[in-house]
Amino acid sequence: MPARPRPVLLGTGTAMAIAVALSGCTQKAASEDGAVTVTASDTECEVSKTEFPAGHVALAMENKGTKVTEVYVLFPDDRIAAERENIGPGTKASLVTELKAGDYEIACKPGMKGDGIRRKVKATGKNTAAVRSPEADAAVASYRSYVLAQAQQTLPKAQAFADTVKAGDVEKAKRLYAPSRIGWERTEPVAESFGDIDPKVDVREDGLEAGQDPATDWTGWHRLEKALWKDGRIGTWEKELADQLMTDLNDWVNRVGTAEITPTSMANGAKELLDEVARNKVTGEEERYSHTDLVDFKANLEGAQKSYDLLKPVAAKNDSTLTDELDKQFAALAKRLDTYRMDNGSGKDSYTYLSYDQVPEAKRKELSDGVNALAEPLSKLAASVAK
Structure with missing residues (x-):
């Protein structure tokens, strides 16, 4: 997602830990x-x-x-x-x-x-292109299918959200907002690779470029999030934005099959998803009005896990110590995140999570530590599949 100024919402120790993770966990240049x-x-x-x-x-x-x-x-x-x-x-x-x-x-x-x-x-x-093993080619093919499926599955959920916005039903639109974003969050690095779609769909107000007017140039999910949770109303402009959101998401679905995908882009994308969690979800910045950050966190983690699982046969041949550590840290972070899942009868795949404004500072620090523990070995995945 386009970068933007980031408010400091965490204590100094947590903020410093995140900065270390984002600047390249090993601090070693290639x-x-x-x-x-x-x-x-x-x-x-x-x-x-x-x-x-x-x-x-x-x-x-x-x-x-x-x-x-x-x-x-x-x-x-x-x-x-x-x-x-x-x-x-x-x-x-x-x-x-x-x-x-x-x-x-x-x-x-x-x-x-x-x-x-x-x-x-x-x-x-x-x-x-680089010479690839059959396992690497299989990973790329499987991931391409996964990304396309996630994009296609997003459309009906986003359409239901958009239709509810256009109907003026604020409370129902709030319920449909987070589920409409899951497929996007799982595969966001691929969506971002096109350059022009993400700023239309997923930008926040402080991510607008200089000279852009939030009243006319801010579009996408987060503009509607603000209308629903902060403004508490849906006007004519918001209804038009719902249609624009669907236009842009259909553009994404039509183009996603042409994305350049390689084993290293998959590995780097997994790391980018963890960076997204550290930078925007753990801080509470992403969903600053709806506080549905833990849903995005879950989707980002699942997307990173999918890339890793597909690349694991390649990485394990080159660096089994790394894959052992990644197995451990993925499991630990998923377990930590599950403690915030609200049981609604749908089992472990539930996407109902505690509102993030109810997660205290100390618990956010624990989540940050878990993200950093995974991000460090994950930053080595691309090099391991490129051997």
Whole structure:
């Protein structure tokens, strides 16, 4: 999701823990031979190589500026090939991705706003992609089917929500809001890869770009969330926004089958979902009006788990110690999250959770610790499947 200023809703210890997780849990730059070094500052985006062999590409990133930054590898049409968000001042991060031969841009975004400072680069060579094992190809095929299914399953739930908004039924729309977002939250990194859909569908008011007017330019789920929970009313504009939401979600479904998916993008996407949890869910920022953050948390965790489960046969061959640790931490975080599930008779797959404004600071810190414990080994998954 587009980056935006983030309010500090947690105590200092928790906020610092999250910052460590988001800046790259190991704090080690990719030091492999052939790594592309990206040095970001508030005004520059220096790239050590403008040409490099296609296939698995390692990026070693360092933020020497005063603002939190993010680094993107972009296709010529601005689709996202790879990204690493929330690289804090004075910190390093690493990223392993898979790039076909062709032209790209590396963009650094100080302050996580705008189009960023861009440098043109090229992946070269006769091979158009990295050599993959049959297990890796199977993982990609299965994940592509999963993403498409999640997108298709989102449409009827979102349509029911939109229809209720248009009918002016505030209380029913509140009940349908969180369920309509589950498929999106499970696969958000793929949706974000298109660049233009996420800002229409999932942006929050403080995520709007400079010059955008919230009264006319803010669309999507969170604009309707504010109308339902804060304003307590549905007007003509909100009804129009419900239709616009469905238009944008149908666009997403129509395009999701064309997404670039590789084993490393799956692994990096799983890490991005954990970053989403740490940055937006644990802080209570994502659903600041509805307080349905734990539903999003659950969906993000499920999406990350799905990517990992599909990649595990590949990763386990290369680093069984890593997969053992990931098994342990996924299970521990899921168990911790389950303590907030409200039993409504639907068993372990229930999506009824305690309102997040009722979760005290100390418990939020426990959730943050669990996320960080998983994020650290998860940050190594892409490198393990690229071996």
